[in-house]
Amino acid sequence: METEFKYQKYTAKDYKSENAVRWCPGCGDHAILSCLHKAMAELNIEPHQTAVVSGIGCASRLTYYMNTYGIHGIHGRALAIATGVKVANPKLSVWVATGDGDSLAIGGNHFIHTIRRNVDINVLLFNNKIYGLTKGQFSPTSDRGFVSKSSPFGTVEDPFIPAELCFGARGNFFGRAIDVDLKNTTDLMVAAARHKGTSIVEILQNCVIFNNGIHNQISDKTFRSEKTILLKHGEKMIFGANNDKGIVAEGWNLKAVTIGQDGYTLDDILVHDATTADNTLHLKLAMMGYENDLPVALGIIRSVDAPTFEAEIEKQIAEVLEKKPKQTFTDFLLHSSNVWEVK
Amino acid sequence: MNNDIVVKDIKQVTVRFSGDSGDGMQLSGTLFSTLSAIFGNEIATYPDYPAEIRAPQGSLQGVSGFQVRIGSKDIYNSGDKTNVLVAMNPAALKVNVPNLRKDSIVIYDTDSFQKKDLEKALFKTDDPFAELNLTSVQAIPVAITTMTKNALEDLGLDNKQVLRSKNMFALGIVCWLFNRPLEIADQLLEEKFAKKPLLVQANIKALAAGYNYGSNTHLTATTYRIESTEHSKGFYTDVNGNLATVYGLIAAAEKAGLKLFLGSYPITPATDILHELSKRKDFEVKALQMEDEIAGITSAIGASFAGCLAATSTSGPGMSLKSEAIGLAVMTELPLVIIDVQRSGPSTGMPTKSEQTDFNQALYGRNGESPLVVIAATSPTDCFDSAFWASKLAIEHMTPAILLTDGYIANGSSAWKIPSMEDYPDIKPHYVQEFYNGDPTVWRPYFRDEQTKVRYWAIPGTPKYMHRVGGLEKDSQTGIISTTPENHQLMVNYRKERIEKIVDFIPLQEVIGDQDADTLIVGWGGTYGHLLETMLRIQAKGKKIAFTHFRFISPLPKNTEEILSKFDKIIVAEQNNGQFASYLKSKIDRCLPIYKFNRVEGQPFMVETLVDEFIKIMEK
Numbered sequence: 001m002e003t004e005f006k007y008q009k010y011t012a013k014d015y016k017s018e019n020a021v022r023w024c025p026g027c028g029d030h031a032i033l034s035c036l037h038k039a040m041a042e043l044n045i046e047p048h049q050t051a052v053v054s055g056i057g058c059a060s061r062l063t064y065y066m067n068t069y070g071i072h073g074i075h076g077r078a079l080a081i082a083t084g085v086k087v088a089n090p091k092l093s094v095w096v097a098t099g100d101g102d103s104l105a106i107g108g109n110h111f112i113h114t115i116r117r118n119v120d121i122n123v124l125l126f127n128n129k130i131y132g133l134t135k136g137q138f139s140p141t142s143d144r145g146f147v148s149k150s151s152p153f154g155t156v157e158d159p160f161i162p163a164e165l166c167f168g169a170r171g172n173f174f175g176r177a178i179d180v181d182l183k184n185t186t187d188l189m190v191a192a193a194r195h196k197g198t199s200i201v202e203i204l205q206n207c208v209i210f211n212n213g214i215h216n217q218i219s220d221k222t223f224r225s226e227k228t229i230l231l232k233h234g235e236k237m238i239f240g241a242n243n244d245k246g247i248v249a250e251g252w253n254l255k256a257v258t259i260g261q262d263g264y265t266l267d268d269i270l271v272h273d274a275t276t277a278d279n280t281l282h283l284k285l286a287m288m289g290y291e292n293d294l295p296v297a298l299g300i301i302r303s304v305d306a307p308t309f310e311a312e313i314e315k316q317i318a319e320v321l322e323k324k325p326k327q328t329f330t331d332f333l334l335h336s337s338n339v340w341e342v343k
Numbered sequence: 344m345n346n347d348i349v350v351k352d353i354k355q356v357t358v359r360f361s362g363d364s365g366d367g368m369q370l371s372g373t374l375f376s377t378l379s380a381i382f383g384n385e386i387a388t389y390p391d392y393p394a395e396i397r398a399p400q401g402s403l404q405g406v407s408g409f410q411v412r413i414g415s416k417d418i419y420n421s422g423d424k425t426n427v428l429v430a431m432n433p434a435a436l437k438v439n440v441p442n443l444r445k446d447s448i449v450i451y452d453t454d455s456f457q458k459k460d461l462e463k464a465l466f467k468t469d470d471p472f473a474e475l476n477l478t479s480v481q482a483i484p485v486a487i488t489t490m491t492k493n494a495l496e497d498l499g500l501d502n503k504q505v506l507r508s509k510n511m512f513a514l515g516i517v518c519w520l521f522n523r524p525l526e527i528a529d530q531l532l533e534e535k536f537a538k539k540p541l542l543v544q545a546n547i548k549a550l551a552a553g554y555n556y557g558s559n560t561h562l563t564a565t566t567y568r569i570e571s572t573e574h575s576k577g578f579y580t581d582v583n584g585n586l587a588t589v590y591g592l593i594a595a596a597e598k599a600g601l602k603l604f605l606g607s608y609p610i611t612p613a614t615d616i617l618h619e620l621s622k623r624k625d626f627e628v629k630a631l632q633m634e635d636e637i638a639g640i641t642s643a644i645g646a647s648f649a650g651c652l653a654a655t656s657t658s659g660p661g662m663s664l665k666s667e668a669i670g671l672a673v674m675t676e677l678p679l680v681i682i683d684v685q686r687s688g689p690s691t692g693m694p695t696k697s698e699q700t701d702f703n704q705a706l707y708g709r710n711g712e713s714p715l716v717v718i719a720a721t722s723p724t725d726c727f728d729s730a731f732w733a734s735k736l737a738i739e740h741m742t743p744a745i746l747l748t749d750g751y752i753a754n755g756s757s758a759w760k761i762p763s764m765e766d767y768p769d770i771k772p773h774y775v776q777e778f779y780n781g782d783p784t785v786w787r788p789y790f791r792d793e794q795t796k797v798r799y800w801a802i803p804g805t806p807k808y809m810h811r812v813g814g815l816e817k818d819s820q821t822g823i824i825s826t827t828p829e830n831h832q833l834m835v836n837y838r839k840e841r842i843e844k845i846v847d848f849i850p851l852q853e854v855i856g857d858q859d860a861d862t863l864i865v866g867w868g869g870t871y872g873h874l875l876e877t878m879l880r881i882q883a884k885g886k887k888i889a890f891t892h893f894r895f896i897s898p899l900p901k902n903t904e905e906i907l908s909k910f911d912k913i914i915v916a917e918q919n920n921g922q923f924a925s926y927l928k929s930k931i932d933r934c935l936p937i938y939k940f941n942r943v944e945g946q947p948f949m950v951e952t953l954v955d956e957f958i959k960i961m962e963k
Contacts, residue, residue, distance in 0.1 A: 071644075074814050
């Protein structure tokens with residue numbers, strides 16, 4: 001096998017495949033793809049040491065647009081396939097592109113169990129709250145009452161909040177970005193890749209055809225800074241166009257305040273700790289804006305180190321081999337119990 | 344040993360240990376078969392157990408049995424009816440009536456044949472033998488429970504622990520009856536309970552007490568001796584089909600120079616494959632218990648993509664769940680071994696009972712035109728060769744291969760000569776960097792070997808061969824998603840051809856028995872032992888008959904049509920409603936004189952029945 005020893009600096013275009021990108025014009029996926037190319041260049045991971053795995057849906061087509069190794073699987077199963085890839089070869093940088101239907105409906109079981117196992121995979125969860133490729137049905141993240149082709153009278157079910165599901169499955173990395181915010185999306189992808197373990201990156205993505213403007217109430221540039229807060233580990237939770245607002249704890253709840261008003265000073269504003277093992281506050285931060293009028297949290301909400309699945313498997317194998325060096329198959333059989341000789 | 348007892352030489356015997364599912368009958372049976380194998384006999388076993396872990400004590404549903412057939416030679420299956428039944432309670436006697444011969448010896452535990460025990464087994468009188476009309480069997484009452492208690496009283500065990508050794512007392516009696524030396528049994532017990540010395544002591548003591556009781560009381564007028572056989576020299580062990588399957592995968596991975604990966608989910612009767620591979624970290628095996636059947640196979644597909652010999656193990660219901668993913672492996676043309684340990688269906692069916700009813704599912708149970716390799720193991724030990732073959736064909740021809748075994752051969756065991764791996768063929772993965780002679784920059788993932796139509800395996804981590812595969816149809820040249828009509832037809836044809844081409848890489852089908860007979864018995868998979876014995880018994884009656892048994896199902900061996908066209912009558916015997924018979928008809932473009940023999944009872948064939956029914960067909 002040929003090995004390249006010389007150091008190479010990759011650029012975004014090195015990760016771009018020859019396939020023509022066939023998402024709809026104006027789709028948020030274009031921006032996400034471009035962010036991923038940039039993130040990989042920043043990480044400088046070798047394309048041949050990278051595997052992108054996906055399921056079914058618009059988001060899952062991303063695999064074909066990457067000049068890496070890639071496998072486009074079947075609906076909902078990307079995370080299980082990716083688990084196999086990563087366990088088989090832990091040296092690979094493994095990425096999953098998936099949508100809200102793919103990972104939270106048909107693939108919901110794999111989503112929670114992959115997170116629980118903490119396989120070192122970077123999951124890009126494109127959340128547009130709609131089924132796009134089947135032309136417009138409500139998804140497991142659509143709000144209650146959402147009118148779609150399959151819910152003409154509005155849905156009568158509550159949505160999943162991906163972060164809540166992630167923390168319920170004891171996830172160790174969760175971050176959120178908006179497709180139109182290229183810088184944060186790219187940074188988050190880089191952070192997800194550097195984190196060892198299952199990293200969930202929820203990207204609020206716009207489906208221009210079937211659910212246009214679904215994230216407008218927070219993504220619109222004119223009021224984005226008022227409606228969202230970019231969390232940074234070790235920094236105060238400040239937001240607002242004038243950076244004059246912040247998050248404080250009040251009893252068991254979080255509250256948005258204006259610094260200098262109602263007796264609140266900068267000292268009252270919470271400092272973000274993404275690395276604390278207890279996920280209670282991470283959950284509260286992730287739920288901001290969903291059941292209250294707090295700003296929606298973006299950036300790295302939680303990033304905690306924990307043993308990874310594939311590394312633990314390697315460790316067990318190494319421990320066994322240390323005690324008992326590898327034998328040939330025949331030798332192994334000859335030295336197992338219940339063996340007798342016919343002379 | 345007492346000289347008054349007549350020792351009679353016999354060629355073979357079938358013994359069934361039967362009791363509550365907590366009575367340890369499986370252990371008695373396993374020990375008896377293993378020590379007989381070590382003693383030099385041929386063995387075949389058949390564990391027949393309920394799906395319930397512990398049904399109500401003494402109830403008919405809770406009866407667990409282990410049948411062992413031993414003999415000097417020609418032991419091809421676990422036997423029809425038993426010569427000796429050990430019945431630990433009345434329920435065990437009752438459910439085994441169909442398995443008894445007229446002159447069977449029935450050893451039963453009088454302590455558990457009391458009024459309340461009889462009631463639990465729904466007996467109406469206090470004479471179970473009369474009630475079951477078992478007037479000609481040789482019933483031997485033994486107070487097994489009482490005597491086990493007496494034998495172990497000074498060991499300081501509690502009552503529950505003492506009662507657990509009843510099975511060893513019963514085994515002791517059987518060992519005496521068949522002149523089995525106890526030393527081997529003692530040694531096996533020491534190995535089995537190595538970490539629990541008190542348990543070893545109790546078991547050995549109970550075993551000896553049973554043996555001595557038989558010997559001292561002249562329990563039967565005759566004991567039996569089964570001569571040991573001249574086996575070919577070498578080292579032997581005993582394996583059941585599931586373990587042999589595991590060994591076949593490990594051996595294939597070693598030959599191919601690949602790491603072995605299993606993605607699985609617990610399901611009866613396939614779970615032991617997961618258990619055994621989980622132990623094999625010493626071979627760097629990565630065996631994952633996933634969250635469901637689908638994750639089992641899709642993780643294996645991921646591992647295959649990443650360069651492992653990947654397998655998934657399951658049974659019928661799990662196969663149904665894996666169907667879509669098998670299609671993905673067909674479409675991505677990745678090596679994958681799918682093991683289906685068949686059980687009774689449909690749906691949950693009878694999980695612990697064996698059938699051959701997944702044949703059509705294996706061949707056709709997917710959307711689209713999705714041909715693949717199907718191999719059916721023919722006996723517990725053949726699971727090794729069949730698993731090896733399935734792996735070899737999967738790896739070398741870049742295809743999923745389904746290995747069909749069944750509950751009967753998966754749990755049944757026989758002695759197995761430890762193979763020398765030099766006798767097995769090489770396995771050469773179809774690596775792109777070894778077999779593709781062109782420029783990597785022009786290479787695309789669906790380029791194929793011109794002769795075999797096999798695409799090349801480019802494993803992540805290999806520089807310059809980055810590529811994407813997936814479930815969507817691809818252009819045969821560019822590897823890009825394509826819906827062009829001509830291209831789809833071409834790819835459908837390629838996927839078919841690359842399976843058909845495999846006929847040049849598998850052995851020819853063999854016919855055994857009388858080549859000039861009018862009638863040919865045809866079987867496939869786990870019924871080999873029963874059909875072989877059937878042929879031999881028909882021949883012993885002075886009639887000519889031939890037999891061919893299929894291991895390679897898809898593709899069928901090249902000479903299949905040639906063989907079948909030579910006979911006037913073809914009896915296709917299978918444990919389903921005729922799936923293989925229909926398959927043969929669909930594959931062979933001529934009118935075949937097929938007579939179907941089908942049984943779907945969840946039980947192994949009865950050779951006696953087969954002989955009678957086949958002769959009827961022959962005389963038609």
